[in-house]
Amino acid sequence: MDERIALDGRILHPAGDGVVYGPGSTAQHLAGLIARMGRTRPFLVTTGSVVRAGLDAEVVAALGVEPVGVFDGSVEHTPAPVVLAATAAARDADADCLVSLGGSSVVDLTKGVALVLAAGDEVLQRRVDRSLLDRPKLPHVSLPTTLSGAEFTGVAGITDPTSSVKRAYMHPTLAPRWVVLDPLLARATPAALWSATGMKVLADTIEVLCSRLATPMSDAVALGALAILDEHLVTSTSDPENLVARGWSQFAVAMVLPQLVGVGLGLVAALRHQLGGGLGVPHGVASTIVLPHVLRWNAADAARPLRRAAAVMGLGDGDAVVARLESLTDQLGLPRRLRDVGVRREDFSRVAEHVLHDAALSTNPRDVPDVDAVVEVLDAAF
Numbered sequence: 406m407d408e409r410i411a412l413d414g415r416i417l418h419p420a421g422d423g424v425v426y427g428p429g430s431t432a433q434h435l436a437g438l439i440a441r442m443g444r445t446r447p448f449l450v451t452t453g454s455v456v457r458a459g460l461d462a463e464v465v466a467a468l469g470v471e472p473v474g475v476f477d478g479s480v481e482h483t484p485a486p487v488v489l490a491a492t493a494a495a496r497d498a499d500a501d502c503l504v505s506l507g508g509s510s511v512v513d514l515t516k517g518v519a520l521v522l523a524a525g526d527e528v529l530q531r532r533v534d535r536s537l538l539d540r541p542k543l544p545h546v547s548l549p550t551t552l553s554g555a556e557f558t559g560v561a562g563i564t565d566p567t568s569s570v571k572r573a574y575m576h577p578t579l580a581p582r583w584v585v586l587d588p589l590l591a592r593a594t595p596a597a598l599w600s601a602t603g604m605k606v607l608a609d610t611i612e613v614l615c616s617r618l619a620t621p622m623s624d625a626v627a628l629g630a631l632a633i634l635d636e637h638l639v640t641s642t643s644d645p646e647n648l649v650a651r652g653w654s655q656f657a658v659a660m661v662l663p664q665l666v667g668v669g670l671g672l673v674a675a676l677r678h679q680l681g682g683g684l685g686v687p688h689g690v691a692s693t694i695v696l697p698h699v700l701r702w703n704a705a706d707a708a709r710p711l712r713r714a715a716a717v718m719g720l721g722d723g724d725a726v727v728a729r730l731e732s733l734t735d736q737l738g739l740p741r742r743l744r745d746v747g748v749r750r751e752d753f754s755r756v757a758e759h760v761l762h763d764a765a766l767s768t769n770p771r772d773v774p775d776v777d778a779v780v781e782v783l784d785a786a787f
Contacts, residue, residue, distance in 0.1 A: 416620065417667035419559050419580035424659050426586035428648045431548060436469025438583045439502065442544050447472050448500035450491060450515040452479040452507045455550060458593035464506050464548060474498035479511045482564045482571060482681050485529045488517035495543075496522060503545045505581070506590070508602065509553035509562075509688065516561035516579045519543050528574075529563060538576040547581035550594050552602040552654055553688065554609065556584045557662035564682045570759060571682025577666075586659060588651035600642040600737040601689025603654060605677070607634050607730075608692040610661045611700070612670040614714060615707040616768040623664045624713070632717045633657040642737055669768030672699045672760075672782065679759040686746050693739045694746070697727045698785040702778075706771040743787045753783045 425434045439447055449472045451461050456477045465472055476491045495503065495518050505515035520528055524537035547556035555562075559580040564571045591599070613619065614627040634657050641650035676699070677691035704711065704723055711723030720726055731741065740746055757779035760766070766773050773779060 412621075414618065414620065415667065416622065419557060419663055419666055420577035421557070421580045421584065422582045424584045424586060426656060426659065427652065428587065428589050430585050431464060431587040431590060432467045435464070435467040435546070435548075435585060438546055438585070439469055442502060442582065444502035444544065445470055446499060446501040447504050447546075448495045448498055448502070449475045449504045449506060450479065450511055450518065451475065451477045451505070452511050453477055455507050455511075455593075460550070460590055460593060461506060463590070464504065468504070472504070473500050479507060479514045481510050481687060482685065483510050483513045483517060483562060484564050484566050486566065488514060488521060488529065488563055489526060492518045492521040492526075501543065503543050505545065505547045505556070506550065508549065508551035508594075508598065509555035512547055512549065512553075512555035512581070513561045513563065515545055515547070515581075516555075517563050517574070519545055520561060520574055520576075520579060538574065542578050545581040546583045546585065548585045548587065548590055549655075549658075550591050551598055551689075552606045552658050554606050554658045554662035556581050557659065558665055562678065562682070569683045571678055573678075573764065584659070586652070586655040588648040588655060591651050591655065592645045592648070594645065596642050596645070597738070598689070599645070600638065601687060601693060601739055603634065603638045603642065603689075604693040604696070604734065604737070604739065605689040606658050606661065607631070607638065608673045608696045609665065609670060610634065610657070611696070611714060612673055613661055613664050613668050614710040615671060615703065615770045616668045617770060618668045618768050619710070620668065623668045624710075626660050626664055628713060628717050630657040630661040631714060633660075635718050639733070639736060670765045671769035672703070672766060672773060672779075674765040675760045675763035675769075675773075676756075676779075676782070678763055678765070679756045680743075680748065683756055683759060684748055684752060686748065690740060690746055693734055694741060694743055695782065695786050697730050698782050700727050700730075701785070702782050703769065703771045710770075743783065748787070750784075750787065753780045756783065
């Protein structure tokens with residue numbers, strides 16, 4: 406943000422109550438959070454990989470009461486039929502609160518369950534009365550196992566399987582009431598998933614810094630989170646038992662993700678939404694691949710924030726930031742090209758059309774005027 410511009414705007418925050426963090430915070434705090442909300446019938450939403458790692462048993466033991474049900478069928482990109490199936494299970498169990506355990510797809514699925522329980526199945530239809538989103542929702546406690554950060558937003562990304570379009574359902578009350586950041590729950594997260602979601606939040610951090618709506622507060626928070634991720638992401642990936650590095654990486658997410666509600670993101674986020682919902686590319690992988698190319702495309706309009714990012718990372722300029730991100734991608738063993746994850750050139754036009762309607766573009770530092778501009782970035786990333 407340029408300090409020469411008079412400050413004028415507003416600061417928004419998610420509707421959550423708070424965050425507890427640290428090794429063992431699940432065992433120490435979860436039962437108290439459920440009791441504090443006056444709830445006695447929790448319903449656990451998770452995924453098969455978490456169950457196979459035995460983490461669900463740790464959480465169930467920490468709830469303080471027996472869960473009325475467990476749904477472990479979450480899948481990537483949160484297809485609407487899965488949301489409806491999980492909702493039916495929670496409804497049949499007469500749940501009075503929701504607990505999510507897993508990554509962004511699990512968190513979005515749980516938000517979707519809260520939304521559909523409140524508003525009915527019709528809320529997922531293409532055209533819906535937006536007032537349905539205002540209805541009171543069951544409280545949600547989130548225990549994330551990745552660095553995606555969905556637990557800090559009031560947005561649920563749900564994919565329509567008939568059109569392969571991921572739609573965003575936005576309301577402040579979709580944000581979890583409490584988030585528990587416990588690096589003990591993250592120790593079983595595979596390195597590839599941890600690193601990719603870490604690169605996704607690193608992309609978010611840079612896009613917050615470059616946003617048209619950036620504020621002195623969002624700048625300070627983004628720069629602090631960037632420094633943490635630059636220091637700890639590689640170590641936390643290579644050594645999952647390093648609870649210090651994993652905990653600091655989680656805290657960086659808690660710092661920057663709440664800024665999104667007021668500051669927004671940019672073209673990286675818009676691209677990953679559509680590469681994910683339309684083509685099945687995981688958000689972390691999509692963010693990792695397109696980030697350097699978006700930064701080069703935005704460079705002239707984001708020169709100052711990129712210089713600030715360079716300073717925090719101990720680099721010379723914005724070009725060095727891009728080079729560092731590419732080197733970090735290689736160091737983490739993540740893909741660098743869209744063609745390496747099954748994207749074809751013939752997919753570009755369809756992806757670009759959907760990207761142009763993504764709300765994230767409104768805060769990108771450079772105008773994205775047409776399909777050709779998006780295809781230019783996709784081509785560079787191919």
